[in-house]
Amino acid sequence: QLVRYAFQRIRQQQQQQVRLCSGHGIQQQTALRVEEEDSFPKLADVPPMAAPFPMKLEHASDVGEQFKYADLSVRLAAPHQLNPKPDVDDLAFGKYFTDHMLRVSYHRRLGGWQKPEITPMENLNLHPAAKVFHYAIELFEGMKAYRGFDGKIRFFRPEMNMARMNVTAYRSGLPTFDSEELIKAMARLVTIDSEWVPHTESASLYIRPTLIGIEPTLGVASSDSALLYTILSPVGPYFKPGASGLKLYADPKYTRAWPGGVGDRKVGSNYGPTIHVQKEALRNGCHQVLWLYGDDHQLTEVGVMNVFILYMKKNGERELLTPPLNGLILPGITRDSIIRLCHQWGEFSVREEKFTMSMVQKLSKEGRLLEMFGAGTAAVISPIERIAYMGDEIFVPTESHDSPLYRRLYNTLTDIQYGKLEHPWAYVID
Amino acid sequence: QLVRYAFQRIRQQQQQQVRLCSGHGIQQQTALRVEEEDSFPKLADVPPMAAPFPMKLEHASDVGEQFKYADLSVRLAAPHQLNPKPDVDDLAFGKYFTDHMLRVSYHRRLGGWQKPEITPMENLNLHPAAKVFHYAIELFEGMKAYRGFDGKIRFFRPEMNMARMNVTAYRSGLPTFDSEELIKAMARLVTIDSEWVPHTESASLYIRPTLIGIEPTLGVASSDSALLYTILSPVGPYFKPGASGLKLYADPKYTRAWPGGVGDRKVGSNYGPTIHVQKEALRNGCHQVLWLYGDDHQLTEVGVMNVFILYMKKNGERELLTPPLNGLILPGITRDSIIRLCHQWGEFSVREEKFTMSMVQKLSKEGRLLEMFGAGTAAVISPIERIAYMGDEIFVPTESHDSPLYRRLYNTLTDIQYGKLEHPWAYVID
Numbered sequence: 063q064l065v066r067y068a069f070q071r072i073r074q075q076q077q078q079q080v081r082l083c084s085g086h087g088i089q090q091q092t093a094l095r096v097e098e099e100d101s102f103p104k105l106a107d108v109p110p111m112a113a114p115f116p117m118k119l120e121h122a123s124d125v126g127e128q129f130k131y132a133d134l135s136v137r138l139a140a141p142h143q144l145n146p147k148p149d150v151d152d153l154a155f156g157k158y159f160t161d162h163m164l165r166v167s168y169h170r171r172l173g174g175w176q177k178p179e180i181t182p183m184e185n186l187n188l189h190p191a192a193k194v195f196h197y198a199i200e201l202f203e204g205m206k207a208y209r210g211f212d213g214k215i216r217f218f219r220p221e222m223n224m225a226r227m228n229v230t231a232y233r234s235g236l237p238t239f240d241s242e243e244l245i246k247a248m249a250r251l252v253t254i255d256s257e258w259v260p261h262t263e264s265a266s267l268y269i270r271p272t273l274i275g276i277e278p279t280l281g282v283a284s285s286d287s288a289l290l291y292t293i294l295s296p297v298g299p300y301f302k303p304g305a306s307g308l309k310l311y312a313d314p315k316y317t318r319a320w321p322g323g324v325g326d327r328k329v330g331s332n333y334g335p336t337i338h339v340q341k342e343a344l345r346n347g348c349h350q351v352l353w354l355y356g357d358d359h360q361l362t363e364v365g366v367m368n369v370f371i372l373y374m375k376k377n378g379e380r381e382l383l384t385p386p387l388n389g390l391i392l393p394g395i396t397r398d399s400i401i402r403l404c405h406q407w408g409e410f411s412v413r414e415e416k417f418t419m420s421m422v423q424k425l426s427k428e429g430r431l432l433e434m435f436g437a438g439t440a441a442v443i444s445p446i447e448r449i450a451y452m453g454d455e456i457f458v459p460t461e462s463h464d465s466p467l468y469r470r471l472y473n474t475l476t477d478i479q480y481g482k483l484e485h486p487w488a489y490v491i492d
Numbered sequence: 493q494l495v496r497y498a499f500q501r502i503r504q505q506q507q508q509q510v511r512l513c514s515g516h517g518i519q520q521q522t523a524l525r526v527e528e529e530d531s532f533p534k535l536a537d538v539p540p541m542a543a544p545f546p547m548k549l550e551h552a553s554d555v556g557e558q559f560k561y562a563d564l565s566v567r568l569a570a571p572h573q574l575n576p577k578p579d580v581d582d583l584a585f586g587k588y589f590t591d592h593m594l595r596v597s598y599h600r601r602l603g604g605w606q607k608p609e610i611t612p613m614e615n616l617n618l619h620p621a622a623k624v625f626h627y628a629i630e631l632f633e634g635m636k637a638y639r640g641f642d643g644k645i646r647f648f649r650p651e652m653n654m655a656r657m658n659v660t661a662y663r664s665g666l667p668t669f670d671s672e673e674l675i676k677a678m679a680r681l682v683t684i685d686s687e688w689v690p691h692t693e694s695a696s697l698y699i700r701p702t703l704i705g706i707e708p709t710l711g712v713a714s715s716d717s718a719l720l721y722t723i724l725s726p727v728g729p730y731f732k733p734g735a736s737g738l739k740l741y742a743d744p745k746y747t748r749a750w751p752g753g754v755g756d757r758k759v760g761s762n763y764g765p766t767i768h769v770q771k772e773a774l775r776n777g778c779h780q781v782l783w784l785y786g787d788d789h790q791l792t793e794v795g796v797m798n799v800f801i802l803y804m805k806k807n808g809e810r811e812l813l814t815p816p817l818n819g820l821i822l823p824g825i826t827r828d829s830i831i832r833l834c835h836q837w838g839e840f841s842v843r844e845e846k847f848t849m850s851m852v853q854k855l856s857k858e859g860r861l862l863e864m865f866g867a868g869t870a871a872v873i874s875p876i877e878r879i880a881y882m883g884d885e886i887f888v889p890t891e892s893h894d895s896p897l898y899r900r901l902y903n904t905l906t907d908i909q910y911g912k913l914e915h916p917w918a919y920v921i922d
Binding site for chain 2: 155156187194200234235270280281291316317320333336
């Protein structure tokens with residue numbers, strides 16, 4: 063009788079545990095299992111990859127008229143409006159801007175999107191009640207134009223940025239648009255300012271499409287007016303060349319994103335709250351924040367980049383992991399490109415799988431931690447060297463190998479971007 | 493032997509459960525206990541209240557010069573710049589603005605805060621790379637000026653808004669300022685536009701102090717330049733008069749804020765991501781979102797208001813609950829005022845305690861759910877009538893009583909605001 067009671071109690075507790083912890087508990091158990099058994103599926107098990115977001119979004123019925131590239135008007139800067147071009151060595155990230163910008167207005171009351179125009183770079187003139195100033199109704203994308211070794215200028219997978227921008231607009235209550243029309247208009251803008259695309263492979267022209275809600279009323283509601291604009295900035299490497307790998311600050315006290323939020327959308331709201339934490343990282347002698355989530359301290363992002371880990375399985379095979387797109391992670395285009403390249407190479411398995419700080423500590427202790435790096439458009443790929451985590455300092459031997467994966471990925475991506483490697487991801491403009 | 497094993501296993505599981513669920517599990521157990529035992533401390537047990545945030549913040553060492561009211565300059569609008577005053581019956585929330593605004597610039601390179609100025613209401617002229625457009629480096633406050641029955645104009649606890657604005661600025665990497673200097677400057681602004689303060693107790697002049705980061709560089713970093721400005725908008729009741737109580741949409745799929753985030757700071761980033769959810773509430777025939785958090789679906793906020801519940805304990809006594817300031821909740825000034833008033837009245841206990849949807853359902857079923865309401869500066873107090881929650885529709889009899897608490901609170905607060913009740917919370921200007 064007592065035995066039966068005891069076993070009933072065990073079963074009850076097990077059920078209760080699942081109920082109480084639901085999401086959290088189950089995820090944690092998965093990670094623990096991975097950590098314990100170290101048995102991952104072989105390459106052949108990996109299903110074919112889908113795009114990380116819908117590549118084409120239905121416009122909501124109330125968006126109205128779409129804008130067209132064919133309607134683009136151009137007003138060139140007068141000679142006195144031209145900006146001096148900075149020396150390539152002086153380029154910091156996003157500090158200098160070119161002579162022209164692209165803008166498209168949206169007014170629901172005027173029927174939807176208005177005609178796109180390229181104008182001299184000039185200040186925005188906005189009502190102080192514009193919703194963008196109060197409720198962060200704003201989103202953006204980050205892209206680059208690269209001047210290839212053949213002199214041609216290329217974008218990199220621009221249709222991905224545009225698709226992501228559209229899903230973000232939808233989530234923000236802002237109007238969606240036709241991706242291809244904006245790509246063509248941005249290509250025209252870059253062509254007009256083409257002398258600003260650096261003549262070197264160590265720099266590029268950063269492209270910043272931005273969409274803001276400008277309706278001048280204080281109600282917390284979607285904005286009936288919006289401004290879509292694109293500005294251009296010649297940029298050097300995001301992190302200084304010759305610098306050592308990143309030193310990261312991992313404090314589980316801070317969270318970048320959470321289930322039911324907007325961590326997987328490129329909205330301004332994901333960035334403002336990080337400034338304070340980034341300052342704390344700097345105060346602690348680190349370069350960037352390593353963002354953790356949950357009671358099990360799973361890794362989500364590093365600074366404003368996706369994060370990757372390469373490690374050695376117990377059987378001696380290598381495997382590359384990156385956190386899955388579970389709503390907490392920005393669906394990065396460099397991230398997607400890395401996963402696809404490694405799939406194609408087929409030399410080691412690559413999986414979108416949660417991993418935790420205790421896994422990193424364990425792999426480090428057992429000498430099986432090979433590389434960690436961040437990936438994003440601005441910095442391409444940034445090797446990680448150290449992680450400060452709850453009093454521990456974990457050394458990551460990313461740069462201690464002869465032919466590290468991060469470098470091979472960096473070279474392949476930049477070879478595609480600068481036209482040394484013929485690839486469908488490169489989009490030649492003009 | 494078997495019995496011993498079984499009991500060891502039970503203990504193991506119990507320990508594991510606490511470890512696995514840590515925060516979540518423990519919080520949930522607390523709530524369940526409250527729900528089960530229904531035994532709350534008596535009024536005398538309640539400790540004296542502290543301010544919900546520091547009333548005076550040390551300025552960071554690198555903020556530099558502070559601005560002073562004594563340096564305020566005033567440039568009045570020319571007659572052709574004056575706006576027509578709308579009819580009081582036509583007032584919507586935050587749609588019309590007065591003739592003047594207050595602005596104070598901050599430039600670290602110029603030594604800190606510049607001199608404050610009152611100017612005609614005019615558009616802001618900002619570089620398209622200004623950080624406010626990209627990274628939501630922005631925050632605001634909501635206050636009101638009330639024209640009393642005696643003709644005098646009053647603020648309501650303005651030092652609270654200023655203290656909250658300063659802690660928010662600090663969290664946003666924006667410069668802090670001296671609260672009193674801004675209150676005096678805003679009082680001057682309201683005096684200049686005093687004819688805009690409605691001559692009725694059904695309306696007031698909404699005051700919107702706003703602080704934005706305007707440095708025109710694209711790095712995700714704190715802004716070395718900022719603009720602090722205040723605009724004024726005559727407003728009628730936030731919700732239409734004579735309307736029935738609020739119908740709320742409670743979907744645990746969406747989360748407003750989370751531990752390690754900025755849910756307790758009045759930043760733009762807390763609002764942009766809610767627009768989409770608010771739209772979904774409207775599509776579902778509801779007025780506002782009831783924001784839930786956690787696996788136990790605890791109530792956090794309603795729309796952009798704090799939430800209160802009045803219920804009958806098993807012993808027949810009434811008790812007022814509102815969620816605690818655990819980082820997920822905006823520390824509302826109306827919220828704080830309600831708690832203090834109820835403490836003073838001493839007629840029923842009032843506690844800052846987590847409560848969950850299952851508690852609301854249980855109280856409703858047992859006929860012990862008395863009132864629920866939202867509280868905030870814009871809407872003062874809004875009675876809640878229905879909650880749509882996971883297929884259930886919970887009726888809240890807030891307006892079914894003879895002398896409901898929400899109405900007494902509303903009357904007391906507005907009596908203080910409109911000068912019918914002498915109270916230290918009223919701040920007479922001029």
